[in-house]
Amino acid sequence: xxxxxxxxxxxxxxxxxxxxxxxMSFLLxxxxxxxxxxxDQLINGLEVTNLNDYSLWGIYISNFVFFVATSFVxxxxxxxxxxxxxxxxxxxxxxxxxxxxxxxxxxxxxxxIDLGRPDRMLNTFIYARFQSPITWDVIxxxxxxxxxxxLLYFPLLPDLAIMKKYYEKSSPKLSxxxxxxxxxxxxxxxxxxxxxxxxxIVAILILPLGLILQTIDAWLFSTTYRIGWKxxxxxxxxxxxxxxxxxxxxxxxxxxxxxMKNLEDYITDFHFDKLGKLMALAxxxxxxxxxxxYLIPAYASTLNEETHLNTLFTGHYSTIFWFVTIGGLIIPIxxxxxxxxxxxxxxxxxxxxxxxASWWKRYIIVTPTLLHPYLPIQGVPESWREYFPSLHEWLIxxxxxxxxxxxxxxxxxxxxxxxxxxTIDEEALLTTDKKIES
Amino acid sequence: xxxxxxxLRFIFPALLGxxxxxxxxxxxxxxxxxxxxxxxxxxxxxxxxxxIFFNIKAxxxxxxxxxxxxxxxxxxxxxxxxxxxxxxxARTNAKGESSFSxxxxxxxxxxxxxxxxxxxxxxxxxAFKKAKKSIEFKDANIEAKIITxxxxxxxxxxxxxxxxxxxxxxxxxxxxxxxxFKPLRIGKEFNSTDEAGAISVAVEEGIPGLDGNLTLEVVxxxxxxxGTIKSMxxxxxxxxxxxxxxxxxxxxxxxxGKTPYFLLFLTYSGIFVAWGFIVYLFINLFKLxxx
Numbered sequence: 146x147x148x149x150x151x152x153x154x155x156x157x158x159x160x161x162x163x164x165x166x167x168x169m170s171f172l173l174x175x176x177x178x179x180x181x182x183x184x185d186q187l188i189n190g191l192e193v194t195n196l197n198d199y200s201l202w203g204i205y206i207s208n209f210v211f212f213v214a215t216s217f218v219x220x221x222x223x224x225x226x227x228x229x230x231x232x233x234x235x236x237x238x239x240x241x242x243x244x245x246x247x248x249x250x251x252x253x254x255x256x257x258i259d260l261g262r263p264d265r266m267l268n269t270f271i272y273a274r275f276q277s278p279i280t281w282d283v284i285x286x287x288x289x290x291x292x293x294x295x296l297l298y299f300p301l302l303p304d305l306a307i308m309k310k311y312y313e314k315s316s317p318k319l320s321x322x323x324x325x326x327x328x329x330x331x332x333x334x335x336x337x338x339x340x341x342x343x344x345x346i347v348a349i350l351i352l353p354l355g356l357i358l359q360t361i362d363a364w365l366f367s368t369t370y371r372i373g374w375k376x377x378x379x380x381x382x383x384x385x386x387x388x389x390x391x392x393x394x395x396x397x398x399x400x401x402x403x404x405m406k407n408l409e410d411y412i413t414d415f416h417f418d419k420l421g422k423l424m425a426l427a428x429x430x431x432x433x434x435x436x437x438x439y440l441i442p443a444y445a446s447t448l449n450e451e452t453h454l455n456t457l458f459t460g461h462y463s464t465i466f467w468f469v470t471i472g473g474l475i476i477p478i479x480x481x482x483x484x485x486x487x488x489x490x491x492x493x494x495x496x497x498x499x500x501x502a503s504w505w506k507r508y509i510i511v512t513p514t515l516l517h518p519y520l521p522i523q524g525v526p527e528s529w530r531e532y533f534p535s536l537h538e539w540l541i542x543x544x545x546x547x548x549x550x551x552x553x554x555x556x557x558x559x560x561x562x563x564x565x566x567x568t569i570d571e572e573a574l575l576t577t578d579k580k581i582e583s
Numbered sequence: 584x585x586x587x588x589x590x591l592r593f594i595f596p597a598l599l600g601x602x603x604x605x606x607x608x609x610x611x612x613x614x615x616x617x618x619x620x621x622x623x624x625x626x627x628x629x630x631x632x633x634x635i636f637f638n639i640k641a642x643x644x645x646x647x648x649x650x651x652x653x654x655x656x657x658x659x660x661x662x663x664x665x666x667x668x669x670x671x672x673a674r675t676n677a678k679g680e681s682s683f684s685x686x687x688x689x690x691x692x693x694x695x696x697x698x699x700x701x702x703x704x705x706x707x708x709x710a711f712k713k714a715k716k717s718i719e720f721k722d723a724n725i726e727a728k729i730i731t732x733x734x735x736x737x738x739x740x741x742x743x744x745x746x747x748x749x750x751x752x753x754x755x756x757x758x759x760x761x762x763x764f765k766p767l768r769i770g771k772e773f774n775s776t777d778e779a780g781a782i783s784v785a786v787e788e789g790i791p792g793l794d795g796n797l798t799l800e801v802v803x804x805x806x807x808x809x810g811t812i813k814s815m816x817x818x819x820x821x822x823x824x825x826x827x828x829x830x831x832x833x834x835x836x837x838x839x840g841k842t843p844y845f846l847l848f849l850t851y852s853g854i855f856v857a858w859g860f861i862v863y864l865f866i867n868l869f870k871l872x873x874x
Contacts (some may be wrong), residue, residue, distance in 0.1 A: 272839065273839065274838070274839035275839070275842045275850050276836070276839075276842055276843075276846060284850070284853075284854060288854075288858070288861070295864050298868075299864075299868075302871065328868060329872050330871065333874065335874045339870060339874065340871065342867070346860060346863070347864060350860050350861075
């Protein structure tokens with residue numbers, strides 16, 4: 146058992162060490178390269194990309210869908226585990242909340258990047274047409290962003306007050322900032338009651354919003370009359386896919402945060418085991434929807450469906466398709482069945498596999514369909530029938546991912562990744578229970 | 584001799600050398616560059632009771648590919664007794680096409696055999712050689728009518744020489760119904776005019792038209808002697824179709840000003856509920872800071 150001071154000492158954010166500084170420099174370098182590529186795109190327009198009249202949505206929209214999916218971790222783990230009173234969630238929720246916030250912020254930015262003229266983003270508000278899923282997306286993303294922020298911020302208040310006190314002498318400036326952000330938290334009963342009520346509301350609110358966000362994201366595709374997208378299965382298919390991507394990102398993040406911040410006492414094998422089971426469940430649900438998504442069209446086998454599915458099963462995109470299906474779903478499910486597979490290191494490897502496969506999954510949802518338009522135009526350039534991102538697109542994509550990681554790294558630098566006050570309270574409760582038992 | 588003078592002694596010949604070197608480069612001088620041959624096609628078109636014009640197309644074969652000659656000026660002449668009378672100029676568009684209209688056939692003169700001679704000339708430019716194309720044609724008319732015999736509708740047409748009013752036999756006429764994208768051909772593929780210069784084609788029942796009106800076209804297409812002549816006649820012999828436009832209704836495919844009410848209600852309700860909670864949560868933050 147640790148004392149309150151020991152907990153604070155262990156969980157308080159610490160300055161970057163050498164490895165973290167190198168990591169930050171690496172991220173900044175990638176972001177800078179992506180920034181240069183974006184400036185060039187801004188000057189010369191989308192012609193610097195390999196987007197064309199067929200592949201009008203390419204890697205940028207794949208990134209957008211990936212970020213939206215990853216942001217679901219806030220709803221999937223934090224809200225569900227909080228509302229179902231799963232106590233083991235405590236050391237994991239804040240990391241999930243940070244991932245959720247970073248991912249949804251980057252999803253919004255990615256959409257702006259996809260526009261050749263970013264100033265025209267305003268038109269989506271000025272000329273909003275409620276029949277269009279794009280308008281629904283424009284509404285839901287800022288809403289989810291604000292709620293994700295509140296989901297992170299409310300439970301942080303007691304910890305911010307602790308940090309204000311902790312840094313009072315060693316760093317008064319930092320202490321002042323934490324003080325302002327803690328909103329004069331003293332922990333009195335009225336504040337506790339209001340905080341508890343607010344956290345419950347935000348946890349309830351983010352759940353339907355998360356489902357709506359993923360569904361709207363799916364409807365962006367399924368409301369278009371296109372092979373591979375026009376599916377009533379797409380809503381739950383995207384939700385379950387987001388569940389997988391989000392938990393994958395959470396597992397990878399938790400492994401590294403635990404290692405870098407020496408949190409082995411707080412994030413234990415038990416947590417990885419629990420997360421492993423959750424991930425296995427998510428993968429199984431997603432696999433089920435995958436079967437629905439591909440088996441029925443393959444069974445019906447209309448000419449257009451057949452052409453599209455052949456591209457995925459045996460054609461140009463078959464390598465990626467089988468990688469994301471086998472590597473991203475079947476192998477993880479199989480490995481997570483075993484207790485050894487749910488240990489930290491195997492979980493990291495599985496998590497990485499799942500995250501990489503999740504990104505490529507979005508790529509093969511977006512691209513192959515676009516290359517099979519219903520109305521082939523005679524005499525179109527041969528280059529329109531294929532799409533592979535240009536160097537600009539890759540640099541900007543890498544930069545987007547690096548920016549998300551930068552936001553994550555900065556937040557875990559200045560915020561306690563494991564809730565301090567809640568950990569102390571839970572341990573005090575445990576001690577009281579033991580005393581009562583004895 | 585000063586230092587500056589010495590420098591000039593070298594700099595001046597050097598500059599001259601550079602100048603002469605580039606003068607030798609053929610690429611800098613368009614008049615010495617190899618020019619491509621220009622091709623001109625001219626088609627005479629007469630719409631009965633309508634416009635008379637020449638469809639002109641300019642192209643060239645460059646590197647075994649046919650390219651359109653856009654933005655070039657072409658001069659149109661009426662040739663009579665070896666004399667070229669300029670009618671005007673026409674500029675080609677991006678597809679290398681141009682249309683030169685006449686107010687009436689009287690704007691040009693025919694020779695003693697009632698044949699018109701038209702010459703279209705291109706003066707040439709830096710990239711293409713000069714070119715010209717001449718065509719000859721006689722003026723003819725098509726008179727089309729819709730008649731009903733034994734409850735069957737027919738379109739009849741007579742092709743006559745405009746000067747002599749004599750019927751023209753053995754010419755192939757097309758009969759078609761005017762449609763939005765492409766005309767609908769009816770009758771046989773070739774309807775040859777008889778000795779009276781006439782044809783007759785039955786119009787099948789059930790062809791839809793606005794208020795039942797059908798516009799039928801009788802076309803003499805690219806004839807060597809008479810060019811293209813088109814006559815149009817409209818009659819109420821089709822099936823009236825009901826306009827099922829939802830233009831004025833509130834639908835999922837209408838513009839934003841005509842969004843269905845249920846959708847407006849659902850979306851606004853969702854926004855108000857979600858943002859209502861968000862505002863409430865921000866108020867709670869404010870309360871927390873004050874408690």
